[in-house]
Amino acid sequence: MASLTVTDDQVGANTKAKVVQPAWVRVMHWINALAMILMILSGWQIYNASPLFDFRFPREYTLGGWLGGGLLWHFAAMWLLMINGLAYLVTGIATGRFRKKLLPITASGVLHDVRAALTFKLGHDDLTVYKYVQRLLYAGILVVAILIVLSGLAMWKPVQLYYLVMLFGDYPAARYVHFFCMAAICAFLVVHVLLALLVPKSLRAMIIGR
Amino acid sequence: MAKRPFLIPGVDKRLLIKDSIKTMPDLARRRFIAGGASLGALTLLTGCDVIDSSSAETMLAKVSKFNDAVQAWMFNPDALAPTFPESAITKPFPFNAYYDLDDAPDIAAADWKLEVRGLVDNKKSWTLEELYKLPQVTQITRHICVEGWSAIGSWTGTPLRDFLKLIGADTRAQYVWFQCADKDGYNSPLDMRSALHPQTQMTFKYANEILPRAYGFPMKIRVPTKLGFKNPKYVISMEVTNDYKGGYWEDQGYNSFSGS
Numbered sequence: 001m002a003s004l005t006v007t008d009d010q011v012g013a014n015t016k017a018k019v020v021q022p023a024w025v026r027v028m029h030w031i032n033a034l035a036m037i038l039m040i041l042s043g044w045q046i047y048n049a050s051p052l053f054d055f056r057f058p059r060e061y062t063l064g065g066w067l068g069g070g071l072l073w074h075f076a077a078m079w080l081l082m083i084n085g086l087a088y089l090v091t092g093i094a095t096g097r098f099r100k101k102l103l104p105i106t107a108s109g110v111l112h113d114v115r116a117a118l119t120f121k122l123g124h125d126d127l128t129v130y131k132y133v134q135r136l137l138y139a140g141i142l143v144v145a146i147l148i149v150l151s152g153l154a155m156w157k158p159v160q161l162y163y164l165v166m167l168f169g170d171y172p173a174a175r176y177v178h179f180f181c182m183a184a185i186c187a188f189l190v191v192h193v194l195l196a197l198l199v200p201k202s203l204r205a206m207i208i209g210r
Numbered sequence: 211m212a213k214r215p216f217l218i219p220g221v222d223k224r225l226l227i228k229d230s231i232k233t234m235p236d237l238a239r240r241r242f243i244a245g246g247a248s249l250g251a252l253t254l255l256t257g258c259d260v261i262d263s264s265s266a267e268t269m270l271a272k273v274s275k276f277n278d279a280v281q282a283w284m285f286n287p288d289a290l291a292p293t294f295p296e297s298a299i300t301k302p303f304p305f306n307a308y309y310d311l312d313d314a315p316d317i318a319a320a321d322w323k324l325e326v327r328g329l330v331d332n333k334k335s336w337t338l339e340e341l342y343k344l345p346q347v348t349q350i351t352r353h354i355c356v357e358g359w360s361a362i363g364s365w366t367g368t369p370l371r372d373f374l375k376l377i378g379a380d381t382r383a384q385y386v387w388f389q390c391a392d393k394d395g396y397n398s399p400l401d402m403r404s405a406l407h408p409q410t411q412m413t414f415k416y417a418n419e420i421l422p423r424a425y426g427f428p429m430k431i432r433v434p435t436k437l438g439f440k441n442p443k444y445v446i447s448m449e450v451t452n453d454y455k456g457g458y459w460e461d462q463g464y465n466s467f468s469g470s
Contacts, residue, residue: 071465158352160469
């Protein structure tokens, strides 16, 4: 009676039409994508004025034309990023979405997913359930996002928000934290975009919801 | 829709902007803050009206003004910039300006006078000798540059608020506007609340020595609650005013409040 045995795949197929990404997630995701790109490109412009390391970002990938322009973009886009990000966190917690989608994260689950992915056995039938690796990355990037905003605020207002500077040690340390958070976000972006392209229906879900 | 009637049909306005930028002198190019010139912006914003340099520039200028207001609201006149022990001082303390050290103003102490203008009771000019007689304090604070780097230095001088009281300045005025001796006429407005901050100082000494030429001899205004470019060097006059008179970098697009 094989036909009566319900497999995970069939459940996935039956629920395929249900909403994977509710409207608020989609709207905030794309606002965040725009804000993030503006912040990164203008941030590279600012970085170039006084590099922390022995390299500069190519001019073609910077926003603003010069330091002053980069700063204007950065401190304009920060409002978009912060207001949208805050709304996302509040809604994510209030609706229980974070808890439902991102928890639990177990070491064995993550290891299992990594092994399955490396042997090409990781399925993508039900987009509504995040894999353990996905959960880990999405939860991790939320932490990075909070850190990059806090270190950014510390650098913007090192006197008024002195306690934030203390959190990172001192002003130069906050700069390094800000930089490495940016690097982590860029690395995340590469993987995130690549995987979205490999599983196009996930991209579709982020646009039309299902 | 005839919003931009001067555009020639069939001409790609992005390329037009790009080409015209090439013909701009460097300073004008710098002032072209919209970033419509950078490929990053072009690829990102293609098709958006925001690519239009003037509308982007207007939008960014508005947000910058809004940020001025937010920062003024956040400014706590009692919040002190952290101070450091002498061992924390950055050596050598960097020289930084839009010109080389060789081109920095070379002022003879005897010829110099601090001019006082605007909403003050006593408009007399001050010689260096007279200023040196005022009570001085030393503070070791972090100088943070708009470029991102920072350095800790030791500055000695008279709290600006004491001097403003001494000359009978109207402290209800909006700004103290400083002018400097360098050839391009550096100037910068300082909002009155920052001017009255206890750590804002008319600086005459660096590391307990008479302020060297590199750091702004004979007088610098040290404002540890502002970014470095709001700390004018080689100051020759101050004006207490309600008018926003702009500043060397502020006019080019640096945020005017730039408080830390």
